[in-house]
Amino acid sequence: MLVVLKQNAKEVGQEAARIVAGAVRSNPSIVLGLATGSTPLGMYEGLVSLHKNSGLDFSKATSFNLDEYLGLAPENPQSFHYFMHSNFFSQVNFSSERVHIPSGALRSNYSEYCERYENEIRKAGGIDLQVLGIGRNGHIGFNEPNSSLASRTRLKELTQETIEDNRRFFPQGEEIPECAITMGIGTILDARRILILATGKSKADAVAKAIEGPISSSVSASALQLHPDVIFILDEDAASTLTQRDYYRRVLELTKKYTPEKLA
Ligand code: GLP
Helix, strand or coil: CEEEECCCHHHHHHHHHHHHHHHHHHCCCCEEEECCCCCCHHHHHHHHHHHHHHCCCCCCCEEEECEEECCCCCCCCCCHHHHHHHHCHHHCCCCHHHEECCCCCCCCCHHHHHHHHHHHHHHCCCCCEEEECCCCCCCECCECCCCCCCCCCEEEECCHHHHHHCHHHCCCCCCCCCEEEECCHHHHHCCCEEEEEECCHHHHHHHHHHHHCCCECCEHHHHHHHCCCEEEEECCCCCCCCCCHHHHHHHHHHHHHHCHHHHC
16 A cells, blocks of 8 residues: 655645556556545546646546436436536546446336446456545445445445535535445455545544554445555645654655556
8 A cells, every 4th residue: 555645635636637647548448447526626627637738548448437326317416427527528538438427317226237337347347447535434435334345336325424524515405315326345446456535634534544444344445455556645634643654755755766657
């Protein structure tokens, strides 16, 4: 695991965009796992600008999004479909038939649908690079505390904390979905490489538990300790309660010197 410490949210976004862009350039047919939320917005901005100004080409890439609220149609501005299209896909040259986002419009047969989503990922050759944010309770995707560390794509019930955290995105009075379709922790751990971004004080506790705490289903992100190729990109606030910050900085310098390909 590598921990990259940045000063602020802007730098986190730029560093994530740099790494994703490098991966796309070295493998134009890359399969990306993508995340929503406010944290990766700077990364999408960076990727859009690299596409527009430096010709970063997504035409052969494939993507799978982590999750979607159950009950929201794709044209609902609060849906993750809408988020992805407005913040990313409509601004780059991704081919729409290679974009996959779990459907929020399902009314039945959830497990068959989720199995098909898993099959699509497998058919595409698996996810090469998965981007993640983290919830205040340590969730990744919508894998709320106590999700099985071996879980696969499925319908998941949201905690009250997550529902409250997401209230800011919904107009007043509008009902917030109580469930989501999300890739499982097992699905996420199958990705060849994982980038997880966190910014702000409200994430510090979850980040510290994920990186330095024991592996536990009560903090889904701690399962990333089981993965051999994970990079955490954090701003100062999100990293503020880590106890080994100096060591992480030193590891980063040594990585740049001896194994720079890990950060390319
Ligand atoms: C939602 C998403 C997660 C995201 C999290 C944090 O719950 N399902 O994928 O990481 O929110 O969001 P934000 O980046 O807005 O703090």
